[in-house]
Amino acid sequence: xxxxxxxxxxxxxxxxxxQIGTGTLTNDLKVWWARTRGKPNPLLKIGQTDHGNQDxxxxxxxxxxxxxxxxxxxxxxxxxxxxxxSTLLKILSRVTAPTGGCVKVKGRIASLLEVGTGFHPELxxxxxxxxxxxxxxxxxxEIARKFDEIVAFAEVEKFIDTPVKRYSxxxxxxxxxxxxAHLESEILLVDEVLAVGDAEFQKKCLGKMGDVASKxxxxxLFVSHNMRAVSSICQSCILLLSGKIQSQGxxxxxxxxxxxxxxxxxxxxxxxxxxxxxxxxNTEDISDISIDENIPFLFKFTTMDFNNVQSFL
Amino acid sequence: xxxxxNPALIEDQDWSLVIKPQRNLLDLxxxxxxxxxxxxxxxxxxDFVSVYKQTILGPLWYLIQPLLTTITFTVIFGGIANLxxxxxxxxxxxxxxxxxxxxxxDCLTKTSNTFVSNASLFGKVYFPRMAVPVSILIxxxxxxxxxxxxxxxxxxxxxxxxxxxxxxxxxxxxxVLIFMMAGLGLGFGVIISSLTTKYRDLRFLVQFxxxxxxxxxxxxxxxxxxxxxxxWIIKLNPMTPIVETFRYAFLGAxxxxxxxxxxxxxxxxxxxxxxxxMFNRVESTFMDTV
Numbered sequence: 309x310x311x312x313x314x315x316x317x318x319x320x321x322x323x324x325x326x327q328i329g330t331g332t333l334t335n336d337l338k339v340w341w342a343r344t345r346g347k348p349n350p351l352l353k354i355g356q357t358d359h360g361n362q363d364x365x366x367x368x369x370x371x372x373x374x375x376x377x378x379x380x381x382x383x384x385x386x387x388x389x390x391x392x393x394s395t396l397l398k399i400l401s402r403v404t405a406p407t408g409g410c411v412k413v414k415g416r417i418a419s420l421l422e423v424g425t426g427f428h429p430e431l432x433x434x435x436x437x438x439x440x441x442x443x444x445x446x447x448x449x450e451i452a453r454k455f456d457e458i459v460a461f462a463e464v465e466k467f468i469d470t471p472v473k474r475y476s477x478x479x480x481x482x483x484x485x486x487x488x489a490h491l492e493s494e495i496l497l498v499d500e501v502l503a504v505g506d507a508e509f510q511k512k513c514l515g516k517m518g519d520v521a522s523k524x525x526x527x528x529l530f531v532s533h534n535m536r537a538v539s540s541i542c543q544s545c546i547l548l549l550s551g552k553i554q555s556q557g558x559x560x561x562x563x564x565x566x567x568x569x570x571x572x573x574x575x576x577x578x579x580x581x582x583x584x585x586x587x588x589x590n591t592e593d594i595s596d597i598s599i600d601e602n603i604p605f606l607f608k609f610t611t612m613d614f615n616n617v618q619s620f621l
Numbered sequence: 622x623x624x625x626x627n628p629a630l631i632e633d634q635d636w637s638l639v640i641k642p643q644r645n646l647l648d649l650x651x652x653x654x655x656x657x658x659x660x661x662x663x664x665x666x667x668d669f670v671s672v673y674k675q676t677i678l679g680p681l682w683y684l685i686q687p688l689l690t691t692i693t694f695t696v697i698f699g700g701i702a703n704l705x706x707x708x709x710x711x712x713x714x715x716x717x718x719x720x721x722x723x724x725x726x727d728c729l730t731k732t733s734n735t736f737v738s739n740a741s742l743f744g745k746v747y748f749p750r751m752a753v754p755v756s757i758l759i760x761x762x763x764x765x766x767x768x769x770x771x772x773x774x775x776x777x778x779x780x781x782x783x784x785x786x787x788x789x790x791x792x793x794x795x796x797v798l799i800f801m802m803a804g805l806g807l808g809f810g811v812i813i814s815s816l817t818t819k820y821r822d823l824r825f826l827v828q829f830x831x832x833x834x835x836x837x838x839x840x841x842x843x844x845x846x847x848x849x850x851x852x853w854i855i856k857l858n859p860m861t862p863i864v865e866t867f868r869y870a871f872l873g874a875x876x877x878x879x880x881x882x883x884x885x886x887x888x889x890x891x892x893x894x895x896x897x898x899m900f901n902r903v904e905s906t907f908m909d910t911v
Contacts, residue, residue, distance in 0.1 A: 315636075323909060398908070402640060402747035405905035411640040419746055426742050430671040439667055442660035443748055471674075 311414070313495060313527050314377040314400070318409035321370040321395050321551075369395040371551045372409070379494075382521045382528045384542035384559055386535070386566050391548040393531045397497050400529065415494025415527075418444050420485070429473035433464055433483055436472050440487045454490045461516075462486035482509055489516050496520060499531045514541055535563050649897055654749045664756035669763070683767045687723065691716040698841045707843040707874035710784050713776060717868050718840035720772050721802070724765040725860060726831045728806025731757045733813035733827050736907055743908065750904040754811055758803050765799070776871065787873025791866060798863050801889050805859060808892030815899040818907045839864055844876055856881060859888040 370392045377383050385393050399406045401419035426443040427436050437458055441451040451458075459465055462483040464475075472480060488496075498517065518541045520526045532538050538545060538559055545562035547554040555565050654661075673679045691712060698704045699711035706714040732754040736743065739753055780786050817823045835841075838860045847855050855861050862881035869875035 399640060403744055404908045406640065406642050408642055410642075412636040413638040413640070414636055417638070417747075426746065428667055428671055430674045431667060435667070435670065439663045442657070442663045443742070443746055445657070445748065446659075448659040448663075 310378040310380060312376045313379045313414045314529075315412045316373060316375050316400075316409070317412070319370055319373045319396070319399065319406050319411060320368065320408035321392075321399060321404075322407045323367045323369055368551050370399070370406075373548075373551070373553055374409075375546060375553065375556065377527055377529065379527055380521055380525045381544065382517070382530060382542045384538040384545040384562075385529060385531045385548060386533070386538060386545060386563065387548035387554075390550075392551040393548055394499060395551075396548070397499050397529065397531055401497055413495065416445060416492075417495045417497065418488065418491040418493035419497040420488040420499065427472055427480070427484065430471055432471055433459075433468040433475070437483070437487055440484065441491075444488060444491055445493065446491060450492055454492075458483075458486045458490050461489065461512075478506065478509070485513055489513070489520065493526070495527045495529070497529045497531075510537075517541055535567075539563055647898070647901075649751075649901060650749060654751050654755065657749050657752050660748055661752050661756045661759065664752060665760040665763070668756070668760040680767075683764055684771050687716065687719050687768050687771065690719045690723075694719065694841055704842045705846045707845060707868075709786075709868075709872050709874050710779050713772075713779055713784075713786070713872060714843075714868070715841065716772050716775060717872060718864060720765070720768045721864055721867050722835055722838065722840045722860075723768070724761055724799070725802045725806050725863075726835070727761045727764070728758055728803055729810045729813075730827055730831055731761070732807055732810025733817065733824070735811065735814040736818045736903070737814070737821075737824070740908075751900065754807055754814075754900075757810075758807055761806075762799070762803065785873075786871075788871050789869075789873060791870035791877060794866065795870060797886075798867055801863055801885055802860075804889040804893045805885075808889065808894075808896040811896035811900040812892070815896075815903040815907075818903055834858075834860075843868075843874070856884075859885040861885075 369390075373392070373396065385396065387393050395404075397419065398404050400411060400413075401417060403419075426440050428439060431439065437455065438448065438451050441454075442448070459468055462479070462485070464479050464483055467475065467479065472483070475483070496517075514537055517528055517530070521528050521541075528541075530538065530542060542559045544557065545559040546556045547562050547566050555562055673682060676682065678685065694715035695711050699706065699715065735750070735753050735757075743750065776786060813823050813827055837855065837858050839847075839855065844852075844855060844861060844865050862878065862885045865875045866877050866882060869877045
């Protein structure tokens with residue numbers, strides 16, 4: 309039996325909506341002074357209730373999330389914007405602390421939340437490999453040992469002694485990914501980094517991630533909106549919805565679930581100025597659908613067979 | 622987790638990391654910082670290499686800065702205002718003050734920006750946050766060493782040309798004095814950086830506050846020139862005994878009071894302790910407020 313390397317137990321994270329504090333030091337002090345004397349918050353508007361230190365509402369980015377991950381597993385985490393995917397990775401990578409619950413981890417965690425983190429534009433590619441590797445938790449010897457491999461993977465041999473500010477964005481991204489992919493960590497967190505780079509490099513990255521898990525026995529948590537990537541490299545998948553786990557299981561089933569989730573249930577339905585459409589999607593049809601959630605209602609279809617869509621509008 | 626019996630949980634493995642909402646404030650995790658020592662040194666290197674890239678004079682700027690400041694002070698405070706210098710050559714008097722003060726001031730101002738200027742980095746990846754302020758102390762220490770060596774060169778020149786300088790055994794205390802300055806700078810710096818995650822006002826305060834503080838420290842005047850009834854004010858400043866002792870050790874003029882030094886040392890310990898606790902408290906969730 310493969311051992312569990314990550315155990316997430318009742319993890320919750322809340323954020324306060326609106327302004328943090330009262331905005332100024334004097335007002336914060338007034339509130340603090342009133343409270344220490346047992347008086348109500350002097351800045352409270354009539355009708356507002358005093359709940360602790362916070363005026364605004366609380367948003368639960370994650371609420372009671374529990375799951376476990378086995379060693380060597382590639383777990384996909386999908387969900388709409390604001391579902392809590394990035395918050396989950398941030399807690400796992402210790403960028404921010406949870407509000408409740410706990411996470412138990414076995415092994416080193418390296419996060420690849422955004423490529424090029426900590427790159428200094430004035431430094432050369434070589435210097436940045438060392439700096440970035442160290443930021444991600446490698447020691448100097450580890451980086452030195454992997455140096456050639458990293459440079460070869462990034463395909464930047466010729467430019468290794470050029471400051472990275474002169475790099476093209478593609479070279480920059482390739483170098484950054486290469487450093488992170490060669491980390492000697494047992495667990496790798498990946499958030500949406502494959503949206504950059506050309507098709508060939510994306511393929512290479514996906515291949516590398518698959519190798520990392522299957523050949524080296526490392527565990528990967530992969531957050532993405534790219535359903536094809538998720539279904540091709542993940543062995544299991546979690547669908548988050550408003551900070552809770554909606555479903556978890558095999559990638560194809562969960563992706564199907566994701567694409568069909570909305571308020572009314574199993575159907576996907578959308579409306580905009582230009583188009584009004586809804587239907588039941590088969591998994592085969594959505595193999596090439598991508599949903600850009602930053603632009604409301606922008607759907608791109610490539611091999612969509614509209615004859616198979618059962619329209620109900 | 623009773624509802625889903627998980628064999629792995631029952632085994633109760635030796636987890637290498639447990640992420641929980643609140644950490645013990647006194648748990649400073651210095652061992653972890655030690656693990657990341659390569660990162661600290663790479664940060665130091667980055668600070669050095671990147672600062673003077675694309676400059677013609679490069680590292681010479683480390684020498685030009687104190688030189689120009691000293692000349693300015695000599696002209697204005699020595700020449701025009703005619704402030705006393707305990708009988709020392711004005712140039713050496715101001716240069717010693719400037720070099721020492723710059724170390725403290727740089728440690729303070731640079732560490733006070735830790736959270737705000739590294740927000741994008743801290744928001745993406747975890748490493749012990751203390752690595753940044755510690756690397757600032759080290760890179761400033763190197764700058765200080767260069768500038769102090771420069772000062773010693775001038776000291777030699779003045780000694781050869783006949784000035785009476787009386788370096789003495791107090792010199793042996795200089796590592797302790799440097800340590801105290803680093804501690805004070807770090808302590809104040811991390812307190813301010815922890816507070817600036819919520820109140821940006823403090824950044825403005827630091828900028829001119831440090832230069833005002835210089836006038837409350839015997840940098841451009843000797844402590845002996847202060848009238849007796851105001852002495853206690855200047856003695857409240859923990860930097861006063863450090864600057865005075867430094868000057869006495871190397872140049873032979875100034876005042877050394879062991880009790881005042883002890884006061885500074887205690888002050889430094891308290892500030893470092895407070896700073897470490899505040900830093901520890903802020904670092905786990907500062908991304909939510911910064």
